């Protein structure tokens with residue numbers, strides 16, 4: 287406003303003086319078919335501290351005030367301030383100690399204070415006509431024309447809203463804030479940045495308006511004097527009302543006669559017949575006050591503190607805050623130990639979802655499919671849950687068909703893993719068939735060792751509410767460790783050994799453990815799939831819900847010293863071998879491993895005690911026709927041989943034992959024939975069974 291240009295003008299017909307914005311002088315003059323004599327011009331700053339006279343009340347003097355919300359971008363002019371009819375005007379008035387009396391009542395009509403001509407007239411209809419007539423009568427109307435301007439409407443009734451100041455109940459938060467902020471320091475926020483955001487929100491709010499004027503809600507238990515501006519609330523009235531509400535519910539406020547709400551003994555304390563002059567107030571509590579006090583009703587125990595409050599970031603100024611403030615006010619304690627704050631879901635291109643844009647993705651449609659299921663297929667609840675879990679929910683997440691299809695793809699891979707596990711424990715009963723850990727194949731022990739690590743990491747991730755990490759850990763495990771490695775190695779043992787052979791039972795023991803840990807680990811994310819798995823585990827006689835049988839259990843026995851070294855060194859040799867025959871069938875080769883005598887040789891010897899074997903643990907790992915383990919070079923190697931060299935550092939007992947050893951992997955095409963039963967190149971001649979298969983088939 288200070289930069290705006292104004293003119294003091296004199297009307298040629300009436301002789302009266304007006305202040306007009308300079309650019310409006312010609313416009314107003316031509317519209318009124320009159321002329322103005324410009325007496326002087328000045329800027330907005332010159333107007334500060336000036337006064338205006340009221341067009342209808344000659345004795346009323348109104349000050350001219352600067353205000354930050356009046357800007358040049360909306361044009362020049364003086365802005366009329368109605369302190370009782372808008373936030374900005376109210377702030378200017380409070381700043382300058384102007385009266386904020388409201389001349390409009392709750393029905394939208396002028397009150398008696400507006401004067402007899404206006405009293406009881408509706409402000410939006412006949413009231414406007416009367417004001418125009420009054421301005422005409424006082425010869426102060428320069429111009430009358432209709433103009434459209436933007437004004438709030440009620441979305442439900444489509445009728446204009448009359449903004450008016452009203453008396454409300456407030457909680458003075460400034461007195462609670464210091465304690466609340468101190469207590470927040472001990473609350474864990476996920477993500478951590480939400481803590482500052484919440485403090486900032488609190489700082490911006492000096493008062494909390496807890497009263498609302500609605501038809502339905504929890505009443506504010508205050509009695510209003512029928513004629514005087516007085517209120518009645520004290521510990522006696524509250525105690526009495528609390529008993530009534532406990533017995534009959536909060537509706538008593540609206541249904542019981544006032545003399546029952548304010549009984550004699552309470553009335554007598556107010557004193558005299560005046561007491562009968564009170565009536566119950568009609569205000570209800572802000573719903574955030576209701577939900578914000580839920581800690582007092584739902585949390586058990588004497589400390590009534592929740593482990594976790596979980597909501598969207600919009601609640602940093604809502605429920606999180608109202609819960610904290612009510613709890614601090616009553617008992618100087620935060621109602622939560624941890625607060626998890628998530629972001630919002632956006633459309634696939636990152637656009638905001640809104641009803642008016644018509645781009646809202648309905649979770650029910652995702653789960654059950656839309657009307658046209660070719661366009662909106664049913665994904666099921668698990669797909670939606672998986673997608674939520676793998677998203678970074680602490681930021682904004684985008685949702686659309688490609689994200690849902692990817693989630694469905696992931697679950698289908700997990701499902702295949704589970705089918706393999708279930709299928710291969712079909713004839714297994716842990717109670718009678720389990721192999722003790724120390725009798726298990728080293729690779730089976732090793733996979734249990736990996737499983738132990740996985741379970742621990744998943745546990746930690748859940749504790750951090752990092753569900754995305756749970757999914758990444760699971761995916762890495764079932765694709766890399768299981769499908770690509772372990773399952774491919776053990777297939778021969780599972781399918782070709784005798785059903786009850788301890789070698790087969792050894793890996794079934796591991797598979798049963800893997801199945802159990804996997805299903806429990808993803809159960810919080812994919813409850814339906816986890817339950818389905820549990821209903822199909824063959825050795826569970828009476829299938830119980832996965833949610834009623836506890837969390838994952840792993841054994842520290844599975845963490846065995848030397849195990850990692852044995853498997854890691856053997857896998858390094860395996861990788862050399864497989865890398866030297868890309869695209870070829872490993873079973874068509876035989877491998878010779880030469881390790882100088884020492885720790886590495888002793889460790890690898892755990893996997894193969896004989897010099898040459900087609901049935902050893904080492905050969906299973908190599909997936910070769912046969913493997914030979916030597917401590918020095920063999921004298922006569924065939925001509926078509928590939929020789930690979932490597933070193934492996936053994937690090938045992940926290941670095942106390944360190945030994946680097948060299949090894950050679952010598953790869954030669956096999957001279958054996960393919961066994962028609964197990965398809966391994968372990969038979970002495972074609973169309974005869976290999977010795978192992980002959981044993982199994984012979985039933986020895």
Ligand SMILES: [Zn+2]
Pocket residue numbers: 961962963964965966968975976977978979980
């Ligand atoms: Zn065979």
